[in-house]
Amino acid sequence: MKIYRANIIYTPTPGKLEIIPHGYVVVKSNGLVEGVYKELPENMDWRRQVMDFGDKLLIPAFNDLHVHAPQYRNMGLALDLELLPWLNTYTFPEETKYADPEYARRLYRRFVHELWMQGTMRSAVFATIHPEATRILADLFIQAGMGAMVGLVGMNRNSPDTLQNTTDEVIEGMKMLKAHLDEHGDGRVMPIITPRFVPSCSEKMLTALGEYAKETGLPVQSHLSENRSEISWVHELEPDTTCYGGAYDKYGLFGQTPTLMAHCCYTDGEEMELMRKNGVYVVHCPMSNSNLSSGMAPIRKFLNAGIPVALGTDVSAGHHMSMLRVMQYAIQVSKLNYAQTKGEMPFLSLSEVFYLATKGGGSFFGQVGSFEPGYEFDALLVDDSYLNYDNYTLEQRLERYIYLGDDRDIKRRFCRGVELTEPVM
Amino acid sequence: MKIYRANIIYTPTPGKLEIIPHGYVVVKSNGLVEGVYKELPENMDWRRQVMDFGDKLLIPAFNDLHVHAPQYRNMGLALDLELLPWLNTYTFPEETKYADPEYARRLYRRFVHELWMQGTMRSAVFATIHPEATRILADLFIQAGMGAMVGLVGMNRNSPDTLQNTTDEVIEGMKMLKAHLDEHGDGRVMPIITPRFVPSCSEKMLTALGEYAKETGLPVQSHLSENRSEISWVHELEPDTTCYGGAYDKYGLFGQTPTLMAHCCYTDGEEMELMRKNGVYVVHCPMSNSNLSSGMAPIRKFLNAGIPVALGTDVSAGHHMSMLRVMQYAIQVSKLNYAQTKGEMPFLSLSEVFYLATKGGGSFFGQVGSFEPGYEFDALLVDDSYLNYDNYTLEQRLERYIYLGDDRDIKRRFCRGVELTEPVM
Numbered sequence: 001m002k003i004y005r006a007n008i009i010y011t012p013t014p015g016k017l018e019i020i021p022h023g024y025v026v027v028k029s030n031g032l033v034e035g036v037y038k039e040l041p042e043n044m045d046w047r048r049q050v051m052d053f054g055d056k057l058l059i060p061a062f063n064d065l066h067v068h069a070p071q072y073r074n075m076g077l078a079l080d081l082e083l084l085p086w087l088n089t090y091t092f093p094e095e096t097k098y099a100d101p102e103y104a105r106r107l108y109r110r111f112v113h114e115l116w117m118q119g120t121m122r123s124a125v126f127a128t129i130h131p132e133a134t135r136i137l138a139d140l141f142i143q144a145g146m147g148a149m150v151g152l153v154g155m156n157r158n159s160p161d162t163l164q165n166t167t168d169e170v171i172e173g174m175k176m177l178k179a180h181l182d183e184h185g186d187g188r189v190m191p192i193i194t195p196r197f198v199p200s201c202s203e204k205m206l207t208a209l210g211e212y213a214k215e216t217g218l219p220v221q222s223h224l225s226e227n228r229s230e231i232s233w234v235h236e237l238e239p240d241t242t243c244y245g246g247a248y249d250k251y252g253l254f255g256q257t258p259t260l261m262a263h264c265c266y267t268d269g270e271e272m273e274l275m276r277k278n279g280v281y282v283v284h285c286p287m288s289n290s291n292l293s294s295g296m297a298p299i300r301k302f303l304n305a306g307i308p309v310a311l312g313t314d315v316s317a318g319h320h321m322s323m324l325r326v327m328q329y330a331i332q333v334s335k336l337n338y339a340q341t342k343g344e345m346p347f348l349s350l351s352e353v354f355y356l357a358t359k360g361g362g363s364f365f366g367q368v369g370s371f372e373p374g375y376e377f378d379a380l381l382v383d384d385s386y387l388n389y390d391n392y393t394l395e396q397r398l399e400r401y402i403y404l405g406d407d408r409d410i411k412r413r414f415c416r417g418v419e420l421t422e423p424v425m
Numbered sequence: 426m427k428i429y430r431a432n433i434i435y436t437p438t439p440g441k442l443e444i445i446p447h448g449y450v451v452v453k454s455n456g457l458v459e460g461v462y463k464e465l466p467e468n469m470d471w472r473r474q475v476m477d478f479g480d481k482l483l484i485p486a487f488n489d490l491h492v493h494a495p496q497y498r499n500m501g502l503a504l505d506l507e508l509l510p511w512l513n514t515y516t517f518p519e520e521t522k523y524a525d526p527e528y529a530r531r532l533y534r535r536f537v538h539e540l541w542m543q544g545t546m547r548s549a550v551f552a553t554i555h556p557e558a559t560r561i562l563a564d565l566f567i568q569a570g571m572g573a574m575v576g577l578v579g580m581n582r583n584s585p586d587t588l589q590n591t592t593d594e595v596i597e598g599m600k601m602l603k604a605h606l607d608e609h610g611d612g613r614v615m616p617i618i619t620p621r622f623v624p625s626c627s628e629k630m631l632t633a634l635g636e637y638a639k640e641t642g643l644p645v646q647s648h649l650s651e652n653r654s655e656i657s658w659v660h661e662l663e664p665d666t667t668c669y670g671g672a673y674d675k676y677g678l679f680g681q682t683p684t685l686m687a688h689c690c691y692t693d694g695e696e697m698e699l700m701r702k703n704g705v706y707v708v709h710c711p712m713s714n715s716n717l718s719s720g721m722a723p724i725r726k727f728l729n730a731g732i733p734v735a736l737g738t739d740v741s742a743g744h745h746m747s748m749l750r751v752m753q754y755a756i757q758v759s760k761l762n763y764a765q766t767k768g769e770m771p772f773l774s775l776s777e778v779f780y781l782a783t784k785g786g787g788s789f790f791g792q793v794g795s796f797e798p799g800y801e802f803d804a805l806l807v808d809d810s811y812l813n814y815d816n817y818t819l820e821q822r823l824e825r826y827i828y829l830g831d832d833r834d835i836k837r838r839f840c841r842g843v844e845l846t847e848p849v850m
Contacts, residue, residue, distance in 0.1 A: 075828075
């Protein structure tokens, strides 16, 4: 058992911050939270074990539910095109390099290191079509002690010849990855079925991936309704489905197992209803959507409909791996939606985006992203003293950290109860 | 004379980055640039004086043409309201505190320190209605060695009783400030006539400020067409003018002397034509406009019309003092405009926003913001080595610094040829 004392802030529900000044969180030896307390129970044995972090903030760690590991080298570059030409011009050529395991190891080390630096303890990651590179990425997560769902990407049409795999290759690759992680992982690093998006995958590949999902129960991730040209293209490619999401659904890749769909900028009507019915997650990537001029996802509508929502950086269409930035953009994009609908869609509050970045995304991994009893203790210790030079409340301190803070402020990082040291870069 | 060697990047024109790998900039003893060279002229005396910064980047310093110094404490807070209620609920109460010179000194020190930290060597600053506090702010700029236009704010209606001055008070205060700076400054810290905005200033005050501008030739700064409710309100208050800008123009505060107008989210038609004719600057504050859900200024249209454009953080409606962030938002907002006009307004390029953040805004201070001969040497030395782990070009290195960098990366700061040390905080 470990007991930490600090200013504790978390969000059991989206609407309100739970704030315990100089409170205690008790973490069991299995890494799960026993409870959060204003005062410790009368037990001298407990009191001796307290690790007092003084006036710092202790918050749940961040979860990035949509990020492309092999695009890390392009982060902060090449943002002058929209989605489809951006993929062909910048992204596919970079991903092709991951055929070389040594290249992959060198860049993936930096990627995992940066997740650690930014306080992102769990992520849902697109790798590439390359099984060896993808295994290397999964192993780096295991070594770092961080949680991740790692996807070997399936893509066999409308992509460069050098960046395609066959249906057999993606299924075989996933089986190898799963076997490897079943043997070497502790359940925190898992495979996830990853058709790139409908235009990249033939009927045969989507069918096989859907069957593999059904057979294994493994989760699924892909892209949905990011950009108008993409949506038109999907309608041409799948003329017998009435919405883009319906194309995934047809193949058993839309909530038949736990499913993440990134973007959903233009999701509405039938597609939204299908997501609600099937419990499909929206992964909102507002930084990326701004960079690629994709659009502004109607997150308020998703929340009102009871659809689960998480946040993602979508590096490298998103230009930064900080979930703080994603929270800022999520609020700002929701304000533009608010202005353009003349107030019909109230914008997101601070506690709502903090919820999405912690418990909202964390829920995809189980009981992650909160300090409620039974939750895995994923946490960040934040020293905001340089921002706290006047008489700010704890809620204001959290707000200023989200708007003004960066990786420098994170002093300790915990994943499932274990404090993580800096990964080798 | 001083000679610096580094990777030199600047923008004489908006369309193209001028890049000199391992080039030389020669700075005369008066602080002005003598020239930039790929190789030094054959002169042994020059060669002995070279200060070699190795592989770092040397770029013009940033210029923030719209920022509210007394809102510094609120930075990263209180972004849950639109402009008019935001002013009344959060901003006016904070500005009222600047009646106390000791409060002002304590917070203004931090503000000037942060400008230095973020590499912003010149700024156009709103202070408050308080002459003593405003003089303290001007003195802090002088001590720091940074350039600034400092405005004592005029406001005598539609504001709290505790935050109003009379027409006589604002004119007397400006005269005192001008006399003080004429005596103690070196021309880099100057007064600027600052009616808050039309709704805050009576006809009498606007008339007197216009006459004072005419009499002294001093520049003017204010707010224009930020938000729809504000524009309607101005139409009610000034029924005989046909556009918001026309109300300033009527009083001689719209380009009769050099003029900055912040925001211009809804400026078009007659107002745009008046700005063009009078050479009024647009100060684009996209971070603020997103935070207060104000709107998206049509910057491409302003540039096409030949209207001068600068960038501003607009702290604390903008939540961060980094001009890097403002450049990111300027591109992103232009992309949303691009998407919503179906491509009619091409979005801003990296070299365009870099130009706006350096020479675009710098031109308001004279020959500032470039390394062309005769320009004041305002510069930042940037160490991006942690971002430059692979084979990136210099243009890519600049792009990654703009998207991924922060204050840590700035190793030296120069203003008019002098390297500035860290101001007392």
